[in-house]
Amino acid sequence: MSPDTSHPGAPDTHAADLAALDALFATRGAERRVAPGSTIEAQGATVHTILRLRRGCVRSCIYTKAGDRKILSFRAPGDVLGLDAGTTWPAAQEAVETVILDVLPRTAFDRALEADPALQRAVRAILSAMVADHARLLVLTACAPAVDRVRAFLAAHAARRRSPGFVALPMGRRDIADHLGLSMETVSRSFTALRDAGDLDLNGAAFYRLTDRAPETPLAAAA
Amino acid sequence: MSPDTSHPGAPDTHAADLAALDALFATRGAERRVAPGSTIEAQGATVHTILRLRRGCVRSCIYTKAGDRKILSFRAPGDVLGLDAGTTWPAAQEAVETVILDVLPRTAFDRALEADPALQRAVRAILSAMVADHARLLVLTACAPAVDRVRAFLAAHAARRRSPGFVALPMGRRDIADHLGLSMETVSRSFTALRDAGDLDLNGAAFYRLTDRAPETPLAAAA
DNA sequence: CGGACTTTTGAGTACTATCAAATGAAGTGG
DNA sequence: CCACTTCATTTGATAGTACTCAAAAGTCCG
Numbered sequence: 276m277s278p279d280t281s282h283p284g285a286p287d288t289h290a291a292d293l294a295a296l297d298a299l300f301a302t303r304g305a306e307r308r309v310a311p312g313s314t315i316e317a318q319g320a321t322v323h324t325i326l327r328l329r330r331g332c333v334r335s336c337i338y339t340k341a342g343d344r345k346i347l348s349f350r351a352p353g354d355v356l357g358l359d360a361g362t363t364w365p366a367a368q369e370a371v372e373t374v375i376l377d378v379l380p381r382t383a384f385d386r387a388l389e390a391d392p393a394l395q396r397a398v399r400a401i402l403s404a405m406v407a408d409h410a411r412l413l414v415l416t417a418c419a420p421a422v423d424r425v426r427a428f429l430a431a432h433a434a435r436r437r438s439p440g441f442v443a444l445p446m447g448r449r450d451i452a453d454h455l456g457l458s459m460e461t462v463s464r465s466f467t468a469l470r471d472a473g474d475l476d477l478n479g480a481a482f483y484r485l486t487d488r489a490p491e492t493p494l495a496a497a498a
Numbered sequence: 499m500s501p502d503t504s505h506p507g508a509p510d511t512h513a514a515d516l517a518a519l520d521a522l523f524a525t526r527g528a529e530r531r532v533a534p535g536s537t538i539e540a541q542g543a544t545v546h547t548i549l550r551l552r553r554g555c556v557r558s559c560i561y562t563k564a565g566d567r568k569i570l571s572f573r574a575p576g577d578v579l580g581l582d583a584g585t586t587w588p589a590a591q592e593a594v595e596t597v598i599l600d601v602l603p604r605t606a607f608d609r610a611l612e613a614d615p616a617l618q619r620a621v622r623a624i625l626s627a628m629v630a631d632h633a634r635l636l637v638l639t640a641c642a643p644a645v646d647r648v649r650a651f652l653a654a655h656a657a658r659r660r661s662p663g664f665v666a667l668p669m670g671r672r673d674i675a676d677h678l679g680l681s682m683e684t685v686s687r688s689f690t691a692l693r694d695a696g697d698l699d700l701n702g703a704a705f706y707r708l709t710d711r712a713p714e715t716p717l718a719a720a721a
Numbered sequence: 722c723g724g725a726c727t728t729t730t731g732a733g734t735a736c737t738a739t740c741a742a743a744t745g746a747a748g749t750g751g
Numbered sequence: 752c753c754a755c756t757t758c759a760t761t762t763g764a765t766a767g768t769a770c771t772c773a774a775a776a777g778t779c780c781g
Contacts, residue, residue, distance in 0.1 A: 337633060343641040347633055359629040366633065395618050402625035406582040409632035410560060410570055410589065416639060417679035418566040421769065448728065456640035458770055463729055480728060480778080644737070671760065681738055686761055702746085703760060722781105729776065737768085744761065751754080 292400060295393035296355065299384070300327045304377035309370040316356075318367040325384040326356040331374030332445040335366040336453065346454040348408060349446060351435050357381075358401055372445045416456045424455045425465035426474065429485055441482040448480075515623060518616035519578065522607070523550045527600035532593040539579075541590040548607040549579040554597030555668040558589040559676065569677040571631060572669060574658050580604075581624055595668045639679045647678045648688040649697065652708055664705040671703075 304327070309315050315326070318338055333350040347366055350356060356368055356376075388394050415424055428451060433442045448466075452459045469475035476484040527550070532538050538549070541561055556573040570589055573579060579591055579599075611617050638647055651674060656665045671689075675682045692698035699707040 337637050339637060339641055341641070343637075345637045345640050347636060359626045361626065365630055389615065392612065395622075399618075399621060399625065402622065402629065403582045403584065406625065406628045406632060407588055409629060409636060413570060413632060413636060413639070414560050414562060414566075414568045416636070417568050417676075418562055418564070453640075459727095460729080460771085461769055463727095464769090467729075682759095683739080683761085684737055686759095687737095690761075724781085725779090727776105727778070729774105731772105731774080733771085733773105735768105735770075737766105739766075740764085742761105742763080744759105746759075747757085749754100749756075751752105 289396070292393045292397040295391055296327075296397045299387050299391075299394065300377040300379060303383055303387075304379050307376045307378045309374040309376065311370055311372050311374075313370055315368040315370055315374065315376070316364045318364055320364050322357055322360045322362060322364055322381055325358070325379045325381055326368070327377040327379075328352050328354045328356065329375045329377055332371040333374055334369050334371050334446065334450060334454075336369065337366050344453050345456075346450060347412075348405075349432075349450075349454070355401060358398055359405055371450065412454075421455075421457050421461050422465045422468050424457065425451070425462060426469060426485075428455060429469075429475070429483060433483075433485055441476070441478050441484050444481045444483060512619070515616045515620040518614055519550075519620045522610050522614075522617065523600040523602060526606055526610075527602050530599045530601045532597045532599065534593055534595050534597075536593055538591040538593055538597065538599070539587045541587055543587050545580055545583045545585060545587055545604055548581070548602045548604055549591070550600040550602075551575050551577045551579065552598045552600055555594040556597055557592050557594050557669065557673060557677075559592065560589050567676045568679075569673060570635075571628075572655075572673075572677070578624060581621055582628055594673065635677075644678075644680050644684050645688045645691050647680065648674070648685060649692060649708075651678060652692075652698070652706060656706075656708060664699070664701050664707050667704045667706060 306329075307326075309331075315333065316322075318336075328350050330352055333354075333356065334346050335348050335350060335356070336344050336346040338344050349371070350368075357364070359365065388398065415427055419427065429442075429444075432444070436442055446454075448462045449459045451457075452462045455462070457465075466475065466477065470477055474486045474488075476486070478484075529552075530549075532554075538556065539545075541559075551573050553575055556577075556579065557569050558571050558573060558579070559567050559569040561567050572594070573591075580587070582588065611621065638650055642650065652665075652667075655667070659665055671685045672682045674680075675685045678685070680688075689698065689700065693700055697709045697711075699709070701707075
């Protein structure tokens with residue numbers, strides 16, 4: 276019964292709690308602009324600021340010693356970055372396109388958090404939503420074949436951007452591949468397969484529309 | 499107690515905060531015993547209680563509509579269950595072996611949470627640790643081949659149970675498979691491969707010891 | 722128009738899943 | 752205590768999906 280958070284699987288977050296977050300950034304926040312492709316916060320760097328994404332798309336990714344990259348999530352406007360961090364950033368934050376961020380010093384954020392119960396609830400709700408999002412991705416990558424992963428990804432992406440017609444896809448095939456645990460080529464072939472099956476309309480490589488008869492996601496079933 | 503939390507990747511949790519959790523369960527908690535293999539909380543069921551695992555091993559798993567099962571994590575004594583839940587359990591909680599739980603009504607937990615800043619910090623720390631754990635699993639399953647996944651799993655499991663010699667493995671091959679995104683047979687073959695390579699000593703199917711020269715985990719690298 | 726990059730398509734390979742059977746362990750009842 | 756049932760694990764053979772290497776086609780700018 277909540278108007279709901281930006282994360283589909285989020286536990287019940289009261290709008291009032293999220294408003295506390297908005298107010299905090301509105302009154303105390305500075306602004307930061309980042310160019311496409313550049314790193315906003317490096318993996319392992321010290322957390323000096325809490326960030327709220329105002330415009331653009333950010334990828335949160337982890338690099339392994341072997342040089343592999345895993346994109347944990349793509350963040351959309353309204354998302355807050357850094358709440359799961361301890362003293363250092365567990366994942367790199369990178370701008371997929373031009374990005375505008377609200378910036379708040381961590382010390383200021385912690386002070387506000389200590390004093391405001393609504394803010395505390397909001398933070399817990401966001402962390403729970405992150406857990407739920409990761410769980411969804413774990414299920415998807417473990418249980419679904421390539422085409423279904425891509426379809427589910429496109430469906431989720433379109434749901435976040437409630438635009439009427441074609442949906443813009445800011446990230447490239449490589450990014451999608453590293454998010455879904457596939458190779459770039461397999462992602463591309465999945466796009467082609469979905470198009471040939473009539474499930475997907477493509478307008479160039481970066482705009483798409485899913486057919487209404489898109490299959491169900493292979494997600495949670497009741498007990 | 500431990501200077502650290504039970505989760506290796508947890509952000510900096512002050513021992514005092516975790517103590518607040520211990521105290522809460524110690525003073526207000528009832529006890530519950532569950533038989534091996536049975537469901538403690540069903541997926542989608544209403545959350546009436548917060549649970550703390552006192553003895554035994556619990557698996558948190560998600561069932562898909564297609565009937566697939568994904569085990570998100572195995573919980574060890576000291577772990578708290580239900581902190582990421584909204585009104586319903588996002589994952590089923592099942593006893594791998596005989597389990598003893600501390601039980602606290604959710605209403606009581608929420609009241610205590612509202613009043614105790616240390617408890618709030620503890621909850622945030624645990625949620626962050628869950629995010630980190632899921633991220634680790636995502637990287638592992640996306641980037642590592644079967645043998646490496648199994649090796650990493652066995653290493654992590656042994657690390658949680660600081661026992662001198664052989665380590666007990668309460669869960670079966672099927673459970674490990676559903677956790678790592680592999681088939682039961684591939685898990686079994688990986689055990690055999692590790693044994694033949696000299697990386698693993700097996701004592702029956704449920705007790706093992708990893709050779710000291712175990713390769714590094716393919717995890718996070720600095721920026 | 723050319724150059725650099727991204728995406729798509731192609732061909733062959735490798736890893737893991739699936740199906741199936743044998744071996745091993747554990748508990749039950751005679 | 753042993754024979755038998757039952758379930759878990761291991762091993763074997765085969766097939767399928769996705770990866771790798773490689774090249775062509777498409778896109779975006781300068």
